[in-house]
Amino acid sequence: MVSDASKASEFERVAMPHLDAAYNLARWLTRNNHDAQDIVQEAYLRAFRFFDGFRGDDARAWLMAIVRNTCYSWLQQRRASPLAYDAEDTAEAIDGSATMERTDDDPAALLAHRDERQALARALEAVPLEFREILILRELEELSYKQIAAIADIPIGTVMSRLARGRKMLAETIKRMTQGATK
Amino acid sequence: MNCDEAQVLLHGYMDGELDVANALDFERHLNGCPPCQNAYQTQGRLRSAIKSEATYFSAPAQLRERIRSALPRPAPTKQAPQRSFWIWPSFAAALAASVLLTALLTLRLAEPADETRLAQDVIGGHVRSLMVDHLSDVASTDQHTVKPWFNGKLDFSPPVVDLSAQGFPLAGGRLDFLDGRPVAALVYRHRQHVINVFVWPAETSREAAARELSKQGYHVVHWQAAGMKFWAVSDLNATELAEFAKLLSARLH
Numbered sequence: 384m385v386s387d388a389s390k391a392s393e394f395e396r397v398a399m400p401h402l403d404a405a406y407n408l409a410r411w412l413t414r415n416n417h418d419a420q421d422i423v424q425e426a427y428l429r430a431f432r433f434f435d436g437f438r439g440d441d442a443r444a445w446l447m448a449i450v451r452n453t454c455y456s457w458l459q460q461r462r463a464s465p466l467a468y469d470a471e472d473t474a475e476a477i478d479g480s481a482t483m484e485r486t487d488d489d490p491a492a493l494l495a496h497r498d499e500r501q502a503l504a505r506a507l508e509a510v511p512l513e514f515r516e517i518l519i520l521r522e523l524e525e526l527s528y529k530q531i532a533a534i535a536d537i538p539i540g541t542v543m544s545r546l547a548r549g550r551k552m553l554a555e556t557i558k559r560m561t562q563g564a565t566k
Numbered sequence: 567m568n569c570d571e572a573q574v575l576l577h578g579y580m581d582g583e584l585d586v587a588n589a590l591d592f593e594r595h596l597n598g599c600p601p602c603q604n605a606y607q608t609q610g611r612l613r614s615a616i617k618s619e620a621t622y623f624s625a626p627a628q629l630r631e632r633i634r635s636a637l638p639r640p641a642p643t644k645q646a647p648q649r650s651f652w653i654w655p656s657f658a659a660a661l662a663a664s665v666l667l668t669a670l671l672t673l674r675l676a677e678p679a680d681e682t683r684l685a686q687d688v689i690g691g692h693v694r695s696l697m698v699d700h701l702s703d704v705a706s707t708d709q710h711t712v713k714p715w716f717n718g719k720l721d722f723s724p725p726v727v728d729l730s731a732q733g734f735p736l737a738g739g740r741l742d743f744l745d746g747r748p749v750a751a752l753v754y755r756h757r758q759h760v761i762n763v764f765v766w767p768a769e770t771s772r773e774a775a776a777r778e779l780s781k782q783g784y785h786v787v788h789w790q791a792a793g794m795k796f797w798a799v800s801d802l803n804a805t806e807l808a809e810f811a812k813l814l815s816a817r818l819h
Contacts (some may be wrong), residue, residue: 387638394637399630406625420629427633428694432743448810456703521581522616528583543583547574554612 394434398427401443404448404524411519414452414508426453441530448534451516458512505558514549521546567595572602580609590619681779681788684745684797689784691742691751692762692799701753701760702738712739716750724750724765725792727817734761734810744797753811761800761810768795776811778804792818 405426409419426449430437439445510518520531521542528542537543567575579592580582588746598603695701713726719741728736734754742751742764746809749766774790785804788797789811796814800807 391637395634399633402625402630402633403622406629407623410623416623417685419623420626422630423625423629424636425694426630428636431637435746460702460705499617500621501614502602504621507616511585518740523620523622524615528578528581543578544574546577550577550612551611553616554608557612 391431394431396463397434397437397442398430398446402427404443405446407523408447408450408516408519409416409454411523412451412512412516413457418457422453422457425457429453433456442531443524444526444534447520447524447526448536451534494508502557502560506553506560509556510552514545514552515566517542517545518549518553548565567591567797569595569602570585572596572599573605576602576606576609580606609769635803655724681777685779685786685788687744688762688764688786688788688797689781690797691744691764692760692784695740695742695751695753695762696760701740703740705738705815707736707738709736712736715739716741717815720748720750722750722767724752724795725794725818726752727814729754729813731811732813734813745795756800756802756806759800759802761802761807763814764797764799765794768793776808776815778808780804789815791815 402423405423406419409422409426410416413419413422420464426446430446430449433449437445506517516535517531520526520534521528526534526540531542532539537545572592575588575592576596579589584592595664596606634783641718704712706712706715707728707730709726709728713723716724716739724739726736726739730736734756737753737760739753740751742749744764745766747766749764752753752763752765754761754763760770768790771793772790776787776789779788784799784801785807786797786799787807787810788795790796796811798807800810802810
């Protein structure tokens with residue numbers, strides 16, 4: 384019998400490399416850092432309990448499916464009191480990453496770059512959940528339609544049609560926002 | 567192919583996910599359709615904007631630590647010196663003795679060790695359900711909502727009874743993992759206390775009377791009835807938890 388401790392170290396070896404992907408998904412789905420952290424922690428503990436049953440070779444997709452399901456049950460429980468959407472939290476997180484990546488740029492470019500990122504993030508966060516998750520899995524995780532279909536438990540054709548609608552909504556939102564800004 | 571179809575297939579094409587036949591069909595349509603060419607370009611620009619500008623949120627360092635510390639730690643290696651205290655005239659005799667000893671130890675220790683380990687897991691499941699605020703996947707006080715929720719999620723149907731008249735209202739249910747298998751977790755409340763009842767099929771149909779245990783300030787009662795194992799755990803005092811167990815098992819018959 385495998386001891387809990389060696390199961391834990393094997394689990395860490397398999398699961399920890401995907402922690403960023405797990406957090407990124409949870410963060411985009413919940414739109415706030417605090418809930419995303421709690422969800423990922425819960426999802427990882429669940430994954431650990433089910434780890435004996437994991438036989439596949441795609442640990443990332445397996446974990447993402449658990450993170451997604453955990454997000455959904457979390458969101459469902461909170462339907463009565465919707466998740467606090469923390470715009471400031473997002474702005475801070477984006478500031479941090481934008482500044483880190485562009486330290487050598489001049490301030491004007493940095494500012495423009497930051498605005499661009501903020502605008503895109505706001506638009507993406509406004510896309511409804513079931514389309515947003517597909518966009519994140521495709522554009523940020525670069526998963527195949529087949530992997531996304533398995534994670535979201537939908538047919539491959541639905542992945543494509545949700546991407547089509549999601550991207551369309553995103554384009555429209557950005558358009559509305561830029562029109563609003565130039566007025 | 568009409569434009570509506572093309573504007574969906576456009577995404578599969580752009581993502582390199584179409585099969586050859588559909589890709590050729592799409593290209594044929596695109597070549598003769600300026601509005602779709604327009605849409606294709608817009609979507610291409612949007613896609614590269616997302617790829618380069620959308621924020622990728624990396625996991626905070628403390629999250630990594632939180633998860634690590636919630637996983638079982640490597641136990642200090644158990645010192646089990648296999649020194650022999652006996653000098654036997656023959657190896658066969660030594661072997662026979664050790665077989666006998668092992669058998670005796672197994673007989674004496676098997677049950678309590680299993681029980682302790684399972685109690686530990688049950689308490690762990692209970693604490694986790696409260697810690698991460700994940701008590702139920704189906705939150706309902708109605709047994710007729712909770713029971714069907716388990717359909718298709720488990721290979722058995724857990725008995726769900728309502729004890730609100732007796733002061734233990736049902737709060738919901740969820741799936742958990744215990745004893746090497748998925749189990750049903752039923753959530754009851756009593757005043758401010760939460761009671762988790764884990765249910766899964768027993769190997770035998772014999773009934774087993776309730777046994778009580780206490781650990782780390784939690785009380786556990788487990789019994790076997792109606793072909794199922796029941797493990798109830800709570801921070802409720804032992805007397806009331808036993809009372810709850812009695813009420814629950816009375817309703818199973």
